[in-house]
Amino acid sequence: MAKTADFVILEGRNMVRDALTSGQKISTVLISSSSMGDPKIKEIEKLANSKGVKTQIMPTDELLKMAESRNPQGVIALMDVPEIVSLKQILLAKRNSFILLLNHIDYEQNLGAILRTAWAAGVDAVVVSPNGVHEITPVVAKVSMGGVAYVPLIPMSLFQAMKMLHEYAVPVVGVEVEMGKTMYEQKLTGPVAFLMGGESEGLSEPLQKECDYFINIPMQKAVASLNVSVATALVLYEKNRQESKEL
Missing domain, CATH: 3.40.1280.10 (SPOUT methyltransferase, trefoil knot domain)
Incomplete structure (x- = not known):
């Protein structure tokens, strides 16, 4: 039997920003070291901090290994698995x-x-x-x-x-x-x-x-x-x- 996910990976600037804005249960926002100077990434980091969400800088190659897409635009969010509704x-x-x-x-x-x-x-x-x-x-x-x-x-x-x-x-x-x-x-x-x-x-x-x-x-x-x-x-x-x- 396949293991259930511990978290959901959200990729890309728009998806991460929308998740933070809409109040999704985000545990951590991961930012690639090569994207730190990007104004949009700084905006996401500021938004995460305002929501009390932890941010973490990590090497770009490690972030790319976690991503499903080829270009996660320098940012990934780890979201709690949603509760089942009826x-x-x-x-x-x-x-x-x-x-x-x-x-x-x-x-x-x-x-x-x-x-x-x-x-x-x-x-x-x-x-x-x-x-x-x-x-x-x-x-x-x-x-x-x-x-x-x-x-x-x-x-x-x-x-x-x-x-x-x-x-x-x-x-x-x-x-x-x-x-x-x-x-x-x-x-x-x-x-x-x-x-x-x-x-x-x-x-x-x-x-x-x-x-x-x-x-x-x-x-x-x-x-x-x-x-x-x-x-x-x-x-x-x-x-x-x-x-x-x-x-």
Whole structure:
């Protein structure tokens, strides 16, 4: 079993500054020695000090080893792993809930990539089944590039989650090859929960029975399926595209 992360790494000037400003639980801000003369870095250091957050200067090569990106812009923040919130809390707080359900995610890299995309797309919560990767591990935290700090990750039974979603009038949309309409033909605006299958299993028949309807991603016939993180990104942004057309 993968070790859970002790902290979340946030990289880059904007991400670190936003985390400090928004009151995220930052334990330490690490600054590369070669960036000490940069006015924006000095601004971040001053902000961290005003929040009572420890700052530490470290050799540039050591900071680069910690970073996921090639250029963390001379600064990294170490943030406490967020506390788990409940799906019910999310549904009570958000009128038009935008939820992502993940079944049997096999690889930590995929979960991290999905969380990063979910953050960018405005997803309110990611519910993940316990039969796959379902915790914030160091790999998940690193690949998410800060996504784990802003998108709640909720490990729970998908059947329980779908029952609750139906109680709050949030339709569950199964994403499966050659099922239902294409994502371009189906209306996806308003509250919705997308159910994505894992890399190896897809959506089981019992899970399919709990879906309100299905969509598929149009592909060339020679292509059997897409990586789950890629498929998730396409579906989330198709919803956003449709929402923007209604404004």
